[in-house]
Amino acid sequence: MTSDPxxxxxxxxxxxxxxxxxxxxxxGEASVTELAEPFEMSMPAIxxxxxxxxxxxxxxRGKEAQWRPCRLEARPLKEVADWADHYRQFxxxxxxxxxxxxxxxxxxxxxxxxxxxxx
Amino acid sequence: MTSDPxxxxxxxxxxxxxxxxxxxxxxGEASVTELAEPFEMSMPAIxxxxxxxxxxxxxxRGKEAQWRPCRLEARPLKEVADWADHYRQFxxxxxxxxxxxxxxxxxxxxxxxxxxxxx
Numbered sequence: 001m002t003s004d005p006x007x008x009x010x011x012x013x014x015x016x017x018x019x020x021x022x023x024x025x026x027x028g029e030a031s032v033t034e035l036a037e038p039f040e041m042s043m044p045a046i047x048x049x050x051x052x053x054x055x056x057x058x059x060x061r062g063k064e065a066q067w068r069p070c071r072l073e074a075r076p077l078k079e080v081a082d083w084a085d086h087y088r089q090f091x092x093x094x095x096x097x098x099x100x101x102x103x104x105x106x107x108x109x110x111x112x113x114x115x116x117x118x119x
Numbered sequence: 120m121t122s123d124p125x126x127x128x129x130x131x132x133x134x135x136x137x138x139x140x141x142x143x144x145x146x147g148e149a150s151v152t153e154l155a156e157p158f159e160m161s162m163p164a165i166x167x168x169x170x171x172x173x174x175x176x177x178x179x180r181g182k183e184a185q186w187r188p189c190r191l192e193a194r195p196l197k198e199v200a201d202w203a204d205h206y207r208q209f210x211x212x213x214x215x216x217x218x219x220x221x222x223x224x225x226x227x228x229x230x231x232x233x234x235x236x237x238x
Contacts, residue, residue, distance in 0.1 A: 004135055006135075006138070007132075007133045007134055007135055008133075010129045010130070010132040010133035011129070011130065011133035013126075013129040014126045014127075014129035014130035014133060015126055016123055016125075016126055019125070019202075022206075023205075026205075026206060026209050072206075072209060073213075074206075074209060074210035074213035074214065075210070077203060077206040077209070077210055078203075078206075078210045080199065080202075080203040081200065081203035081204060081206070081207065081210075083138075083199075084196060084197075084199040084200035084203055085200060086142075086145075087141075087145060087191075087193075087196040087197075087200070088200065090145050090191060090193060090196070091193035091194070091196055091197045091200075094192075094193035095193065
């Protein structure tokens with residue numbers, strides 16, 4: 001595992017359970033027990049996921065000894081959005097080219113009078 | 120490694136060399152040799168990274184036997200941006216709260232007339 005922060009963030013996000021935990025935490029803090037409930041997972045399995053999220057800075061945990069609530073941290077999520085946003089122009093152009101291509105195909109079909117089931 | 124597409128995308132992005140390859144490809148197609156050049160990496164090492172990117176659908180490769188140019192694919196990049204965007208409201212509120220907290224701190228300092236070096 002590499003140690004640069006963005007790689008650690010992406011690695012932590014490469015798991016559907018961890019992404020579901022983040023989606024739950026966007027509605028507010030939760031204890032480990034509350035987080036474990038919907039996943040039908042053992043507490044050690046959930047704890048392991050939480051450790052990965054915490055190490056990547058995606059969540060922080062309260063200091064209370066008994067009930068250490070987990071909460072979402074904004075910064076790494078914004079860094080992922082900022083990173084992806086650099087490619088916005090690229091994908092917008094790609095989808096425009098695809099639209100244009102489909103439009104040309106449609107016009108060609110019209111010109112040649114092709115209809116389904118007709119030769 | 121899990122098989123859901125978004126997890127595969129995030130796993131592929133969890134490496135600075137692979138992200139640098141994508142950044143290079145946003146300027147246009149490139150051969151493996153061209154991609155390998157700036158990284159001082161062996162061809163097999165670069166090929167391995169390209170396979171991970173290709174499996175995640177982040178790049179596609181030309182069919183030409185000799186020169187199989189790599190090109191960027193838009194869809195998974197947009198999916199990452201869309202995923203991160205769900206958290207936009209959350210991080211905007213977080214940063215607003217931080218701004219507000221810093222503003223309150225500053226006002227408190229003014230009220231108590233604290234200045235550097237003055238007690």
